[in-house]
Amino acid sequence: MTSPRLILNDELTWHDRERWDEALSLLRNLFSHNNDLDEIRRLAVALRRDIDAVDHFIQQNTAQVCPDCQKVCCINRHGYYDYQDLIYITALGNAPPLYGEGIVDTAPCQFLSKYGCAIERSIRPFRCNWHFCTDLIAFMSSGPAKPLRAFNLQFRELQLLRQEMTDFFFDILSRDSNQNLL
Numbered sequence: 001m002t003s004p005r006l007i008l009n010d011e012l013t014w015h016d017r018e019r020w021d022e023a024l025s026l027l028r029n030l031f032s033h034n035n036d037l038d039e040i041r042r043l044a045v046a047l048r049r050d051i052d053a054v055d056h057f058i059q060q061n062t063a064q065v066c067p068d069c070q071k072v073c074c075i076n077r078h079g080y081y082d083y084q085d086l087i088y089i090t091a092l093g094n095a096p097p098l099y100g101e102g103i104v105d106t107a108p109c110q111f112l113s114k115y116g117c118a119i120e121r122s123i124r125p126f127r128c129n130w131h132f133c134t135d136l137i138a139f140m141s142s143g144p145a146k147p148l149r150a151f152n153l154q155f156r157e158l159q160l161l162r163q164e165m166t167d168f169f170f171d172i173l174s175r176d177s178n179q180n181l182l
């Protein structure tokens with residue numbers, strides 16, 4: 001089997017369909033056959049809960065700033081999952097959406113509807129959840145300090161949790177492959 005790290009890394013892109021399909025198949029296989037990955041499932045559920053917990057604060061602010069925006073930031077390139085997103089959503093038992101062919105990266109994102117993003121926040125590409133433009137940051141900073149402080153803290157924690165989940169995923173795979181060599 002190809003080493004997971006050779007496929008699941010920052011180079012992975014939906015535009016390289018062969019690699020992408022290989023990554024999805026690898027992840028599906030690992031999560032359906034390896035009980036050692038239960039801990040990754042638990043971390044993914046905790047991460048989803050933490051993302052859900054910041055939804056209200058983000059929504060409250062974007063609802064004020066984004067409707068009048070002339071330079072909407074949701075372009076197609078941002079709607080693709082990266083390898084950490086794939087680990088996360090596979091651990092949750094989900095799969096990436098079917099992407100439309102022939103849409104250039106700089107076109108409006110294929111998931112942007114007139115009501116905003118059509119993908120539930122907790123399973124959006126992670127980059128979408130931490131993109132805050134200067135107007136949005138300025139608006140958030142002009143509001144009460146306590147909720148902003150709480151949000152910053154929650155946000156830092158969920159970034160750390162996501163990294164912990166990814167690192168642990170590779171640790172488990174490397175431990176399992178070392179055991180198989182004994």
Ligand code: SF4
Binds near residue numbers: 066072134135136
């Ligand atoms: S986050 Fe900023 S750039 Fe994106 S739609 Fe909202 S106001 Fe516009």
Ligand code: SF4
Binds near residue numbers: 111
């Ligand atoms: S937030 Fe949704 S609509 Fe915007 S770029 Fe991300 S996936 Fe696309």
